[in-house]
Amino acid sequence: MGYDFTAQDVGYLLSPDGALALAEVDRFELTSRTRLADIGRARTRFGDRAAMLVETVLLRRKAIGKLPGSGGWLFTDEALQQATPSVVARHRARRLAGRSVHDVTCSVGAELAALSETASVVLGSDLDAVRLRMAAHNVPAVAVARADALAPCSRGTVVVADPARRAGGRRTFDPAQLQPPLPDLVSVYRSRDLVVKCAPGLDFDALAWDGEVEVTSLSGGVREACLWSRDLAEPGVTRRASVLAADGTGWTVTDAEPDDIPERAPGQWIVDPDGAVVRAGLVRQYAARHGLWQLDPQIAYLTGDTVPAGVRGFRVLERIKFSEKVLRQELARLDCGSVEILVRGVDIDPAVLRPRLKLKGTRAYSVIVTRIGRAGVAFVCAPPTV
Known part of the structure; x- marks a missing residue:
């Protein structure tokens, strides 16, 4: 605590x-x-x-x-846990450049610091008096006030909100259990431009969000989802995946892009798309952009004869029908001593499977266990390239 x-x-x-x-x-x-x-x-x-x-x-x-550059800041433990990493906050702030923005759940000011670099006017408010005083110290250039996020106190601003994701001390993925509740935020600011940061585990289809859902990853880990109201969204875009590196560079893919991909046998390489692409439901768009196709229409693994630049790819050495016995024999034949196991679409725990393979060799491999149709299959691959 x-x-x-x-x-x-x-x-x-x-x-x-x-x-x-x-x-x-x-x-x-x-x-x-x-x-x-x-x-x-x-x-x-x-x-x-x-x-x-x-x-x-x-x-x-x-x-x-x-939060680089926050050396003299004040925090609470919970506020720091929930604070948006600076790289992600700056990515969001760039989309709001030149606007007047009001962060109605500003906490200790992590979002305010990024917004102050791009927005024309920035306001912050929060119900927590302690965090608000910390925010006033952390981001002294931004005016802050104590206010309820569900009681609008600004006009003509884009409203940014980051509801707390814990209810009764436990993490929740129920939009109605967020603090403040997401349905209430949407109702109160229905006529306003609204941006809501939320957990990537929410069921976005069930939300029936009338705008854009952006899922963002940082350095390979999915960090958050962000809901953009319709007037803030790019025309024709309802889903976006943004993939960021630690230095702030990155790329995006959206559902406005083509998703036509061929149905072919597995190629020479297997690619596990970034988690933001998978969570946003944009695997086909990403594949179409890079000339890849799916191993199975229901599985997020992609395959092709080339690997996108800068992307981790697995070169297929062998394909076998999956069984522990056959896989153990194949890895023994290849002199395997260590293995990375990736699993998708089958009920297998890599931590349980690995010791049962009884590896005694000297070489390292990667194994991808999945299914094509109803059949379990294992791909033995060379260690991944990046």
Whole structure:
């Protein structure tokens, strides 16, 4: 759960004494090896304030990779967990360049920082007074106010919202259980341009969203979905996958692109599309763009005789009907000593299968287990290229 910060805690941390105390605690190693001793030193030195100081230092260190440049920020543990990585936030902010934007769930200000780089006017509001005071410190150039996201307090702005994804202490994928509830947000801002950040695990088809659903990945991991109201969406686009690298570069694919792909036997390579492409339901569009086709119409694995530039591809060496016995024999024949196992469309746990293969060789391979039609199949591949 993390430390429960109060307004008084934030006031102390922002005071000259608090700044000196944070600087001193930041010199502590605070690793698993030293943490108990370091916390003891902090308690001896700062008494009851030790917990907030240690927590702040640890959160700042944790934020370095996610929010570069936030070294002097204040966080709560939950706020940092939910904060949008800077690369993703800047990607979204570029689509709102030149607009007036109001983040109605601004929390500690991660989204505000990115929006302030592109938008003409940025406002922030939140119900949590502690996080709001942190946001005022973290992004001092942006005006913030305490307000309920479901009680509009600005006009003529694009509304950005990031509902909390926990209900009763547990993560939820039910739009009605978000805080504030997604149906309520949509109803309140029905006549406004609206952007809602949400979990990629939501059932987007069930939402019947009248606009664009964008699924974004960062460095190979799916990070979020973003709902764009109709007037903010590109004409003809209802689904978008955005694939970002750590440096902010990337590419997108949308459902406005062609999805005609051939039905052919497996090619020389197998490609596992980025998770954002799969979650957005744009496997066929991605395949058409790169001259690939599907192993099976119901399976997201793609195949072809070339691999898109910069994409991880698996060169097929052998194709066998899947059974543990046959796969074990084939890997033994190939002198396999280690194997990466990828599974899609079949009920197999790679962690359970791997030790049962009893590998004793010296070479590394990749195995893709899937199905074509109703038949289970395994592809033994060379280690992936990137």
